[in-house]
Amino acid sequence: MATAKVGRVKLGSQGLEVSAQGLGCMGMSAFYGPPKPESAMIALIHHAIDSGITLLDTSDVYGPHTNEILLGKALKDGVRERVELATKFGIDYTDGKRDIRGDPAYVRAACEGSLKRLGVDCIDLYYQHRIDTKVPIEVTIGELKKLVEEGKVKYIGLSEASASTIRRAHAVHPISAVQLEWSLWSRDVEADIIPTCRELGIGIVAYSPLGRGFFSSGPKIVETLSNDDFRKTLPRFQPENMEHNRRLYDRVNEIAAKKGRTPSQLALAWVHNQGDDVCPIPGTTKIENFNQNVGALSIKLTPEEMSELESIAKADSVEGDRYGGVLVTHDASETPPLSSWKR
Structure with a gap:
């Protein structure tokens, strides 16, 4: 069992x-290579819950x-009451084509589908996974507000949303959490998205806090990826960029060694030390890696150590974009004004 104490955040x-x-x-089911054995993944989820982890993150697109x-299978027999369940909607793969959708009919249908697959009556935290730039954000949030009023959703979240989109959404119904890559x-979200969330009192959920495995394995991760691993398509994982990005991993590794920790633990601790309104959600498919991740909770970094890490992880320290144009991100998430919407 993991030994670090897992606290709580609001x-x-x-x-x-x-x-x-x-x-x-x-990663248990999609995008990072073939799906993993169901029984092993359910065991991992139960181990995480027994270790004090209660926020489970999924999406209908996974x-x-x-x-x-x-997750529906893992949450049977009294387990559901022990967790906060987060899922997402907004990336539609009907007929094999990807479409970003936030129209009211789709929002409602997606929620009903997730409730059924998860085997629950209510989703604790329901995110818009990507922002539909064809639909005013006020319209999408308006439908989510109805789902809250109907008891099908408890709290509303956004993922990969710009600062202005977050403001517009929050004006319609309180946004409890924004999920972003941090x-x-x-670190690009530190310019205006993180400050906006904090100004409005919105929680921050950091996905890929280990750089999609980069801080776990270093540059050699590229050699281990299966042919159907989504990361093979990402600019940062291309050989020419990874050779440059190696420097960041090496420096983090040096600092971690001095503290008797792994580079992944140090990288995760850096996110934890950003504040008590931040919850990172590292993914894994192995219990030993999960235990390492939980161990990062006990690492306290001094202001000097935080500054040192940030000095070696400046914007120009990493080569390659986060995505290769395959998904809309917060850089391009603006929606039309509400006045343009034809009911």
């Missing part, structure tokens, strides 16, 4: 409280659908 001001670290479940089904190699 996300937003509407009452949502979760474990200080969550569990990202995507599989698609198979990750939600997996790590020592993804």
Whole structure:
């Protein structure tokens, strides 16, 4: 069992409280190579819950659908009451084509589908996974507000949303959490998105806090990826960029060694030390890696250590974009004004 004590953090001001670290479940079923054995993944989820992790993160697009089904099986027999369940909607793969959708009919249908696959009556935290730039954000949030009023959703979240989109959404219904990529190699959100969340009292959920495995394995991770691993398509994982990014890993590794920790633990601790409104959700498919991740909770970094890490992880320290144009991100998430919407 993991030995570090897992505390609690509050996300937003509407009452949502979760474990200080969550569990990202995507890689169990999708995008990071073939789906992993179901029984082993259920055992890992139960181990995480027994270790004090209560925030479980999934999405209807993981599989698609198979990750939600997996969590539904893992949450039977009294387990559901021990967790805060987060899922997402907004990336539609109907007919094999990807479409970003936030229209009311789709929002409602997606929620009903997730409830059924998860085998629950209510989703604790429901995110818009990507922002539909064809639909005013006020319209999407308006439908989510109805789902809250109907008891099908407890708290609303956004993922990969710009600062202005977050403001517009929050004006319609309180946003409890914004999910974003935040790590020592993804710091662009610090310019305006993080400050906006803090100004509005919105919790921050950091996905890929280990750089999609970069801080776990270093540059050699590229050699271990299967042919169907999504990371093979990402600019940062291309050989020419990874050779440059090696320097960041080496420096983090040096500092971690001095503290008797692994580079992944140090990178994760850096996110934890950003504040008590932040919950990173590292994903893993192995219990030993999970235990390492939970161990990061006990690492306290001094202001000097934080500054040292940030000095070696500046914006120009990493070569390659986060995405290769395959998904809309917060850089391009603006929606039309509400006045343009034709009912």
